[in-house]
Amino acid sequence: MINLGIIGTNWISGQFVEAALSTGEYELTAVYSRKLATAQAFGEPFGEVEYATDLHTFFGIQHMDTVYIASPNSLHFGHAKEAILAGKNVIVEKPAFSTPEEMDEIISLANEQHVFFFEAARNFHEKGFQKVRDLLPLKNEILGASFTYMKYSSRYDQVLDGGEPNIFSPHFSGGALMDLGVYLVYTAVAWFGMPNEVHYFARKVSTGVDGLGWGILRYDLFDVTIQPGKIGDSYATSEVYFDKGTLVLNGVNAIEDVVYHDRNLKQREKIEIHPAENPMAEEALNFAKVISHPTDSKYGILYEEWVELARNVNQVIYDLRKSAGIIFDADSK
Incomplete structure (x- = not known):
């Protein structure tokens, strides 16, 4: 236990x-x-x-x-x-x-x-996330992707009133990219690997962090765009574009609905996804397997993959943030 x-x-x-x-x-x-x-x-x-x-x-x-x-x-x-x-x-x-x-x-x-x-990063550990990853074609058949997670935060009202809540504070490493954008970057890096270069165009709020932004992750053959935001709402789906069709997801932060639109057959195929009742249950179970089996090579390999992914996601987010000129107190330590 x-x-x-x-x-x-x-x-x-x-x-x-x-x-x-x-x-x-x-x-x-x-x-x-x-x-x-x-x-x-x-x-x-x-x-x-x-x-x-x-x-x-x-x-x-x-x-x-x-x-x-x-x-x-x-x-x-x-x-x-x-x-x-x-x-x-x-x-x-x-x-x-x-x-x-x-x-x-x-x-x-x-x-x-x-x-x-x-x-x-709970979305990466969800079975639906892994199922979609297994369905993706070879990279030379991918045309690009677009991931969005934009949800208004009630704490932005405090910013509008002249305050600086933690989630919007550079002193506490806040902002849209560092909050909701993590899910989008995890998806891109887990599904497609490390990008060659990244760019982030931020709409900053009065505290100096990004209230929302648009990011571009450039790969050899395609681009991935991300749009995180905490000062507005988006109802857009997330999509992956293939040579022969488009995969449409309700979102990548918590995948619940996935449909593949086949261009050649002119038909839609719904992919069955069965999310856990508690969206953090799958990550908790995965962590427990590693902790409880410290000498099992199978779990050791998984653990090393998770650590390397966390390292890569951190680097991409840092590079995106720097490209937009978003500076945290932690940068000077």
Whole structure:
């Protein structure tokens, strides 16, 4: 059984705990928050849990072996580093880290300490995501792709009122690309590999980060366009274009509906997708398989693939951000 600790008491942490417990592989062991009442309010629905209001005490809980980190983006690196040095596996909510330097240091440190680092990019671990990837033709038969995930954030209202909530703050590594854009970049890199070059054209908000943007990922034979956004809504589908047809998806952040339009046969083929009830259950189960079988070469190979993908996605997002002149506090560390 994996003894799980939690940093970050927002809704996504609650959803991950529910997903993890549903697999039968985890127990919630500890919750950290700067305020005891906040930690207790989060943990009490899950039974008997230890609470900590300082990180030294939290990481000192011996029987806690794995920490899920869902603090603000810019804090992920420090929290992950301290957890690894305490001998804990870390599951870091996407985007795991702000820069390639942070990513490289955590990967190296996890290897040195013989623990696991996972980026919680849930869409990549969904069976529907893998099913679509298996359906894709050879790259020389792909004409391009377009991925969109644009959803208005109520916290943008605070920006309009002169505020700077974490998700829109350069101090906390915020913005549309770092939030919703992660799903789009994960899809492109997982399905097509590393692009040759990238460009990002951002509409910045008053805080200096991107409220929405348009990205181009250039490959040898085709381009992939991405459109993340948090200051407006998009109802567009995501699409992959082939020589002989088009694959239309409801989205790539959570694939629920897929249709292939065959140009030659002039017909539509619906691809059956069966998403999990909790969208984080599949990633939680995958992480548990690796943690519970540390010497199994099959899971070891999978783990190395996930780590390399996380590294590559981090690099692409960093390059996109830099091309748009979006600067974070983390860049100067």
